[in-house]
Amino acid sequence: MDFDMKSFQKDIKTRQEYVEACLQNCVSLLDAYPPLIHEAMHYALFNGGKRLRPIMVCEAALLGGGSREDAIPAACAIEMIHSYSLVHDDLPCMDDDDFRRGKPTCHKVYGEANAVLTGDALLTAAFELLSQNAQASEVDLGRTIRVISEIARAAGSRGMIGGQVIDLESEGKNIDFATLKTLHSLKTGELFQASLRSGAILGGMDEPGLQAITDYARNFGLAFQISDDILDVQGDEALIGKPVGSDEKNHKTTYPSLLGLAKSREMLKESVASCIQSLEPFGERAAFLRELACFTMYRES
């Protein structure tokens, strides 16, 4: 598992810039009436995020044999869904966060009612974008419908929203390893999986390929969450953008709090190894996804 941080950062930056430009492009539809809600949607969407999910959509589309361009509406739609979930998670009645990545959260700028509506609007716009594009593009309609279905399932009550419900129910409680794994696999894992699967489906990947990319997604989600928890224990405050030790202070059960740091690092390493193994069928074409998995072991933010 060789990993060259400098080379990875170059590779991901190119992809981030591409996604950023596509997002800017597809939100030209945000220049509409009434202005307030569209301004707030713009604020929430351009939030300094890493754009991991849309990058995954595009990579999987290429791996499937398709083009990045055909996957862009799905990539932007998934980023809109991710952004809406952050806006609602930050609300006073949820995590009550005033800042996200150093910027005031949506409800601090636009008020609570407008923040609820901004989240609703981003979620709705995601499906509008997916369906509008299907009408305009050359991509097979059956594939687009399948993608809409997978994204809706992953983002819904049996996926991301279900994970948030379990997270809220677990507040201040000690939860066991199985519950912790389920919580994260729903709250963040499902949308990672939908990102990779959507791109792959749009690109025309066959079923064994889809299975391999799904295995990668599952292991990536786990690796990403463990690395998040480890960073919270021993990261650099200035880099991660929140106080170190905030999970412990908030009595949150994490991988390190349940397993200890050494065992958590071990599990992270195993998940990354599983990621890399899942990518074998794709050979050199999966180089970036391989780097992305390794990155979870070396990330500083």
Add this chain to the structure above:
Amino acid sequence: MDFDMKSFQKDIKTRQEYVEACLQNCVSLLDAYPPLIHEAMHYALFNGGKRLRPIMVCEAALLGGGSREDAIPAACAIEMIHSYSLVHDDLPCMDDDDFRRGKPTCHKVYGEANAVLTGDALLTAAFELLSQNAQASEVDLGRTIRVISEIARAAGSRGMIGGQVIDLESEGKNIDFATLKTLHSLKTGELFQASLRSGAILGGMDEPGLQAITDYARNFGLAFQISDDILDVQGDEALIGKPVGSDEKNHKTTYPSLLGLAKSREMLKESVASCIQSLEPFGERAAFLRELACFTMYRES
């Protein structure tokens, strides 16, 4: 404009029972993990509503030459969207309502955070239902995609959500006639329109027919809102389920507050006449939609 209330009530009851059974059927997917969110979704969806929108979807599908069955997923999806909008509108940061149709509102029963998530989940489930069904049914995929696109647009920031934003901005202000009309045409009119158009598209209606049904929808939305405002001035508290005069108390601009009661009644009558005129191309097959428009002049709740 003959109208027989007894006969209408019989006609709408049959349709309500059909929709209610279909909703029960399609939410079998709500028997899932985690239980809390699915129980709350069920609570919000089975709220004693009139089911006007799904009934419209089915009627328009028949008018277009299709079957009610093919339109049922769209009908249920639109009712889920309507229900989610009520859950979010009732939140403390929005209208702060404790009761809806005599039952405690979602956030009173499940808490504020879960109510936000319940709305999110119903909205997401609507699109899952639409796309899942497309994969299973015989309906042309292109029609389903068009319907998803129309519903998403109508429910989004340039439609229903935009209307709610204007409504919140207008609180305690005097707004003019044009703003009042825009507010309602976005907040409630767009989803009525999407209901009728979705059914018509799924049923295979031609473009002139679609134009006629769109005209009907626009005038129906106006008639429905005026009748709502009139009821608030002179309705029977026990029947409308909220105190008479609540709009005036809340300093809400309404059709009667801007135009007076007599002029409002005149406008209601004109809108209903326009509804009936729009239905002419459909002859006797549009009998129920004709009754439904007339009902706005005679409704007591």
